[in-house]
Amino acid sequence: xxxxxxxxxxxxxxxxxxxxxxxxxxxxxxxxxxxxxxxxxxxxxxxxxxxxxxxxxxxxxxxxxxxxxxxxxxxxxxxxxxxxxxxxxxxxxxxxxxxxxxxxxxxxxxxxxxxxxxxxxxxxxxxxxxxxxxxxxxxxxxxxxxxxxxxxxxxxxxxxxxxxxxxxxxxxxxxxxxxxxxxxxxxxxxxxxxxxxxxxxxxxxxxxxxxxxxxxxxxxxxxxxxxxxxxxxxxxxxxxxxxxxxxxxxxxxxxxxxxxxxxxxxxxxxxxxxxxxxxxxxxxxxxxxxxxxxxxxxxxxxxxxxxxxxxxxxxxxxxxxxxxxxxxxxxxxxxxxxxxxxxxxxxxxxxxxxxxxxxxxxxxxxxxxxxxxxxxxxxxxxxxxxxxxxxxxxxxxxxxxxxxxxxxxxxxxxxxxxxxxxxxxxxxxxxxxxxxxxxxxxxxxxxxxxxxxxxxxxxxxxxxxxxxxxxxxxxxxxxxxxxxxxxxxxxxxxxxxxxxxxxxxxxxxxxxxxxxxxxxxxxxxxxxxxxxxxxxxxxxxxxxxxxxxxxxxxxxxxxxxxxxxxxxxxxxxxxxxxxxxxxxxxxxxxxxxxxxxxxxxxxxxxxxxxxxxxxxxxxxxxxxxxxxxxxxxxxxxxxxxxxxxxxxxxxxxxxxxxxxxxxxxxxxxxxxxxxxxxxxxxxxxxxxxxxxxxxxxxxxxxxxxxxxxxxxxxxxxxxxxxxxxxxxxxxxxxxxxxxxxxxxxxxxxxxxxxxxxxxxxxxxxxxxxxxxxxxxxxxxxxxxxxxxxxxxxxxxxxxxxxxxxxx
RNA sequence: GCCCAGGUGGUGGAAUGGUAUACACGAAGGACUUAAAAUCCUUUGAGCUUUUGUUCAUGCGGGUUCGACUCCCGCCCUGGGCACCA
Numbered sequence: 001x002x003x004x005x006x007x008x009x010x011x012x013x014x015x016x017x018x019x020x021x022x023x024x025x026x027x028x029x030x031x032x033x034x035x036x037x038x039x040x041x042x043x044x045x046x047x048x049x050x051x052x053x054x055x056x057x058x059x060x061x062x063x064x065x066x067x068x069x070x071x072x073x074x075x076x077x078x079x080x081x082x083x084x085x086x087x088x089x090x091x092x093x094x095x096x097x098x099x100x101x102x103x104x105x106x107x108x109x110x111x112x113x114x115x116x117x118x119x120x121x122x123x124x125x126x127x128x129x130x131x132x133x134x135x136x137x138x139x140x141x142x143x144x145x146x147x148x149x150x151x152x153x154x155x156x157x158x159x160x161x162x163x164x165x166x167x168x169x170x171x172x173x174x175x176x177x178x179x180x181x182x183x184x185x186x187x188x189x190x191x192x193x194x195x196x197x198x199x200x201x202x203x204x205x206x207x208x209x210x211x212x213x214x215x216x217x218x219x220x221x222x223x224x225x226x227x228x229x230x231x232x233x234x235x236x237x238x239x240x241x242x243x244x245x246x247x248x249x250x251x252x253x254x255x256x257x258x259x260x261x262x263x264x265x266x267x268x269x270x271x272x273x274x275x276x277x278x279x280x281x282x283x284x285x286x287x288x289x290x291x292x293x294x295x296x297x298x299x300x301x302x303x304x305x306x307x308x309x310x311x312x313x314x315x316x317x318x319x320x321x322x323x324x325x326x327x328x329x330x331x332x333x334x335x336x337x338x339x340x341x342x343x344x345x346x347x348x349x350x351x352x353x354x355x356x357x358x359x360x361x362x363x364x365x366x367x368x369x370x371x372x373x374x375x376x377x378x379x380x381x382x383x384x385x386x387x388x389x390x391x392x393x394x395x396x397x398x399x400x401x402x403x404x405x406x407x408x409x410x411x412x413x414x415x416x417x418x419x420x421x422x423x424x425x426x427x428x429x430x431x432x433x434x435x436x437x438x439x440x441x442x443x444x445x446x447x448x449x450x451x452x453x454x455x456x457x458x459x460x461x462x463x464x465x466x467x468x469x470x471x472x473x474x475x476x477x478x479x480x481x482x483x484x485x486x487x488x489x490x491x492x493x494x495x496x497x498x499x500x501x502x503x504x505x506x507x508x509x510x511x512x513x514x515x516x517x518x519x520x521x522x523x524x525x526x527x528x529x530x531x532x533x534x535x536x537x538x539x540x541x542x543x544x545x546x547x548x549x550x551x552x553x554x555x556x557x558x559x560x561x562x563x564x565x566x567x568x569x570x571x572x573x574x575x576x577x578x579x580x581x582x583x584x585x586x587x588x589x590x591x592x593x594x595x596x597x598x599x600x601x602x603x604x605x606x607x608x609x610x611x612x613x614x615x616x617x618x619x620x621x622x623x624x625x626x627x628x629x630x631x632x633x634x635x636x637x638x639x640x641x642x643x644x645x646x647x648x649x650x651x652x653x654x655x656x657x658x659x660x661x662x663x664x665x666x667x668x669x670x671x672x673x674x675x676x677x678x679x680x681x682x683x684x685x686x687x688x689x690x691x692x693x694x695x696x697x698x699x700x701x702x703x704x705x706x707x708x709x710x711x712x713x714x715x716x717x718x719x720x721x722x723x724x725x726x727x728x729x730x731x732x733x734x735x736x737x738x739x740x741x742x743x744x745x746x747x748x749x750x751x752x753x754x755x756x757x758x759x760x761x762x763x764x765x766x767x768x769x770x771x772x773x774x775x776x777x778x779x780x781x782x783x784x785x786x787x788x789x790x791x792x793x794x795x796x797x798x799x800x801x802x803x804x805x806x807x
Numbered sequence: 808g809c810c811c812a813g814g815u816g817g818u819g820g821a822a823u824g825g826u827a828u829a830c831a832c833g834a835a836g837g838a839c840u841u842a843a844a845a846u847c848c849u850u851u852g853a854g855c856u857u858u859u860g861u862u863c864a865u866g867c868g869g870g871u872u873c874g875a876c877u878c879c880c881g882c883c884c885u886g887g888g889c890a891c892c893a
Contacts, residue, residue: 226811226889229811229888232889232892252893255892336893337891337893341892355891356893407892536889609830612820616887617819678820681820753825753873795873798825801825801826805873
């Protein structure tokens with residue numbers, strides 16, 4: 001008997017599938033002529049990877065395989081499936097490699113994407129390769145630039161000088177999102193603060209919509225929670241505090257205006273602008289200034305470390321007035337108050353705020369309780385006895401404050417001082433100011449440079465190319481200069497799900513983001529899967545950009561303003577022992593090796609079987625052996641039916657039918673729930689069942705097994721389908737429907753419990769009623785000792801399942 | 808500190824109110840073999856028991872229920888996210 005040889009089988013079928021464009025999604029125009037059956041569209045998407053030089057990671061494979069299973073099943077169910085793949089190819093590692101080796105980044109990118117594509121094909125992933133996109137292709141980034149222009153035209157892109165997070169190693173400005181615990185997300189170097197002119201995008205303007213519209217989409221709750229948390233909306237009041245003998249006022253933001261009577265001092269952030277205005281009135285200004293300078297030099301990390309030991313300094317000879325009770329309040333400067341949140345000043349209520357309490361104790365400030373344990377106000381003048389929740393409005397009104405909303409979300413820093421990114425399509429004219437590059441001149445292509453490394457001054461390497469930098473102002477034709485900063489990695493991934501709709505390897509130049517026919521047909525994405533680490537970055541950014549495009553009419557209104565109908569997340573794969581895989585630890589598993597040793601199908605089955613899809617899970621080099629064994633078992637089973645005269649039996653055995661129908665239901669349901677591990681387990685049970693009753697199974701049974709197997713191990717299914725002499729391709733067969741009648745067994749095992757403990761089991765015909773079961777149950781020899789001489793209080797009956805005698 | 812997800816055999820895990828430990832890995836014993844690998848068969852939560860059985864066990868402590876891994880309350884621990892956010 002021939003042996004299962006995945007290496008040979010897999011190459012053969014991959015060639016058939018990809019050469020035959022089997023997974024090509026049909027655009028509406030192409031369909032109208034020939035396909036009158038009107039298939040339902042299904043757009044399923046996984047995040048496109050950054051094509052690094054290390055090649056495909058074993059962890060990448062898990063989401064791709066999972067979604068491939070869903071895509072393959074939906075195709076078999078007759079849907080017009082769009083399952084595309086592309087490359088998010090701008091980025092630092094490629095640039096760093098280019099700097100080191102002196103090779104142009106586009107050549108490195110080409111090499112890497114070729115490798116990724118090959119690796120993906122080795123897994124039999126059913127991507128529509130005719131729609132492959134690459135963010136570094138000028139035809140692609142023309143539209144990334146176009147979106148920027150639209151943002152600028154609509155007042156959502158602006159330039160501002162601000163203290164940015166600066167990585168001294170990468171020589172690059174970082175968004176808040178790219179700073180992890182005070183360090184650069186990429187290289188781990190301690191981040192510094194540096195003032196720089198930067199482009200910013202007003203994502204904060206969309207903060208409320210980004211929260212509220214989550215109610216309209218089907219995202220895993222943990223994803224919604226994390227986004228809401230990140231945006232950090234909090235409602236409160238803004239209240240003005242006058243300063244004695246001054247016209248200046250200190251505005252504070254508080255979520256607890258009900259505690260205003262308990263406010264015993266104010267605290268300003270060290271860089272609060274009012275300090276400059278009132279410094280003449282501050283007796284100890286020299287000391288205060290010294291404190292301010294110290295605070296400025298503290299890094300974010302140092303501030304975090306000093307959380308418990310709060311420092312501050314009182315402004316001597318100056319007092320504020322509590323607008324509620326007219327008490328005179330001391331004013332402090334302390335670095336536990338942030339300048340960029342709220343108003344940069346707080347009213348301290350030490351009785352009801354932990355941080356204020358710590359500070360008050362250290363600097364001997366009064367502590368006044370204003371809320372009792374029944375959440376009623378006290379020590380609050382006319383408001384005593386009022387519910388604190390009502391007091392929020394009442395006290396805000398009393399002092400002439402107004403309702404206010406604050407967010408943790410910041411505007412999005414959009415400038416990078418690097419070569420390998422999309423040039424920002426802006427021109428600065430001394431006479432006219434910032435101008436957009438005219439649309440017909442897009443894309444602004446990256447010019448060729450000699451050196452790719454960023455400059456020590458922090459300017460982009462593009463700034464050195466005078467010929468490119470100096471241009472005519474599009475408005476007045478006077479001398480002007482191009483923007484030399486490039487866009488962050490996130491720019492190209494903002495809209496890539498739209499790029500797949502029109503992308504076509506041959507006709508890429510005709511690519512048009514505003515194709516309403518394609519948008520109307522394909523959007524929104526029906527199912528989007530990606531990593532949890534992108535929840536607050538890419539996922540939020542791309543939702544924002546889609547809403548913006550919708551607002552300006554680039555997206556047909558009827559589609560709605562959410563790009564993704566459903567969002568799921570996969571868990572990462574850890575190394576054996578539960579630690580992260582990393583090159584430095586030498587514990588990285590290479591998918592190429594696994595494919596070589598066990599086959600692509602075995603890798604697919606193992607990665608899906610290893611545990612719940614959304615859960616983090618360690619790799620187990622022994623686990624893959626089980627997957628391989630399972631496939632060999634199927635191979636050997638199916639070969640028995642190669643004998644040409646093996647005829648299908650007309651009346652297959654009922655038990656096998658029952659098992660098969662149960663499996664059809666279980667596999668189908670589980671795929672939709674991404675419970676791939678239990679789907680495979682049920683396939684194993686089916687195969688084990690076939691092995692136990694070889695005389696009862698038919699060729700038809702085995703063919704059904706192959707159809708169910710095909711999304712998981714498509715190569716093997718295809719090969720055996722052919723070997724059984726079946727027509728067509730297995731992956732193009734109709735998905736199986738189960739027969740409800742055949743799922744229900746004729747005989748059921750009935751549990752007999754006494755006081756909730758199982759004391760006996762009986763096999764009876766299905767559908768017996770309570771009195772019939774009671775009769776059988778009480779006669780049972782095993783039961784009698786338990787109920788003998790006892791009073792039966794109650795009998796619980798669950799049809800076809802159990803009877804519980806309570807004594 | 809706040810938000811989220813978890814805690815089940817030697818291991819990955821299954822079971823969402825009704826037979827706890829499916830499925831797989833590993834281990835032990837056996838068959839085949841000159842031998843090994845592969846394959847196949849048997850056993851495999853712990854205890855008591857010759858068997859029949861029976862008791863205990865899903866992080867800990869309570870509760871609801873005829874019945875709880877599952878629901879509720881209070882803890883402990885692990886992982887992820889956020890964090891002087893007023």
